[in-house]
Amino acid sequence: MAIGCFLWGVFRLSVGLRVRWEPRLLRVFCDGAGECAYVAFRVAGPQLQVEFPSDWHEHRRAWVRVSPGLCVIAFSFPWWGKVVPDDGQCSGPTYGFGFHDQMLWLYTGKSTSHKHAWVTVPLPWMYKHVRHTYLNQDGSVHHNAGPHEYDAPPESKATHEYVYVRGNGEVQRRKATVYGEEHEYRLHYAPWLPWPRQRFRSISVTFDDEVGERTGSWKGGCIACGWDWRRGESQENTLRRMERERKF
Numbered sequence: 210m211a212i213g214c215f216l217w218g219v220f221r222l223s224v225g226l227r228v229r230w231e232p233r234l235l236r237v238f239c240d241g242a243g244e245c246a247y248v249a250f251r252v253a254g255p256q257l258q259v260e261f262p263s264d265w266h267e268h269r270r271a272w273v274r275v276s277p278g279l280c281v282i283a284f285s286f287p288w289w290g291k292v293v294p295d296d297g298q299c300s301g302p303t304y305g306f307g308f309h310d311q312m313l314w315l316y317t318g319k320s321t322s323h324k325h326a327w328v329t330v331p332l333p334w335m336y337k338h339v340r341h342t343y344l345n346q347d348g349s350v351h352h353n354a355g356p357h358e359y360d361a362p363p364e365s366k367a368t369h370e371y372v373y374v375r376g377n378g379e380v381q382r383r384k385a386t387v388y389g390e391e392h393e394y395r396l397h398y399a400p401w402l403p404w405p406r407q408r409f410r411s412i413s414v415t416f417d418d419e420v421g422e423r424t425g426s427w428k429g430g431c432i433a434c435g436w437d438w439r440r441g442e443s444q445e446n447t448l449r450r451m452e453r454e455r456k457f
Contacts, residue, residue: 242268246284253281254308258316261302262288265295276307296321303327311335336394336407344389344410346444354390361388361413369448373420373457381424384417387444410438412447421457431457 225240239245256276262269269292270285293302302319303326311332318326331337341354343361351365371385394407412435419430436451438444 242270242285242287244285245270248283249281250279251281252279254278256281256305256307256309258303258305258307260300261290262292263295263298263301263319264292265299266301274305293319298322308332331397333396333398335397337397337400338392339395339400340391340393342391342393344391344438344444346389348389348410348438348440348443361390365389367444369445371414371416371420371448371452373452375422375424381418381420383420385448386415386417387412387448389413389438389444389447410440411435412438412444412451414448414451423457 226245227238229236229238233250235248235250236244237246253276255278256274258272258274260272260274262271269288271288272283272285274281274283276282295301296319298320300320303316304318305316307314307316312335313330313332315328315330316326317328320326341358343351343354343365345351345365346367351362366386366388368384368386371383373381373383375381389410389412391408391410396402396405413433414436415433416431419425419432421430424430434455434457436447436455438447439450442450
């Protein structure tokens with residue numbers, strides 16, 4: 210172990226390496242080249258990618274990124290080949306693959322403002338959205354929403370008093386307009402199968418004024434939100450549960 214540490218120290222001095230520890234991140238810097246390697250300690254899907262520099266990069270280095278699943282290991286090497294215009298993407302031509310968002314991503318070159326240079330392939334267990342339904346106040350179905358229907362019908366909405374007590378003791382009294390909806394997801398490659406499926410019910414709430422601890426600040430309070438709607442509850446029951454449990 211001592212010999213290994215000694216050899217590592219000699220190597221660092223010879224090539225001008227500097228190591229910096231950050232939360233869940235080990236970064237390595239090289240003299241005259243900036244950051245030249247890192248290890249990100251986070252769960253990530255398997256990936257293997259090579260990114261070549263564009264003219265945006267200060268240092269012309271190609272990057273290799275590898276993930277075995279529990280971390281991302283990246284290192285770079287000098288690149289003396291062709292460099293393409295960046296086109297505002299802040300990234301160079303990338304080749305390889307990666308798994309995330311339940312999809313296989315295949316990287317095929319340089320993305321631009323006009324096109325993406327990747328192809329996505331949904332994995333067999335990925336779900337797709339198949340239904341959006343507006344619900345009445347008692348939880349019964351009002352109707353299934355159309356492809357471009359983004360607002361609930363007025364008769365399915367209701368307005369209630371809503372009280373929020375800030376940490377400083379201020380009592381905020383607001384009008385909360387509420388409607389309910391349900392979304393259903395089924396397997397991407399077999400949406401016609403009745404099972405497996407996932408269904409989520411929620412209420413959408415719009416306040417007539419800001420609510421929460423940040424009210425009046427530059428960040429602002431909450432003016433709209435959603436909340437999980439449990440089976441057996443009415444819309445107002447769910448709103449009252451949110452009133453008791455939620456902190457903004």
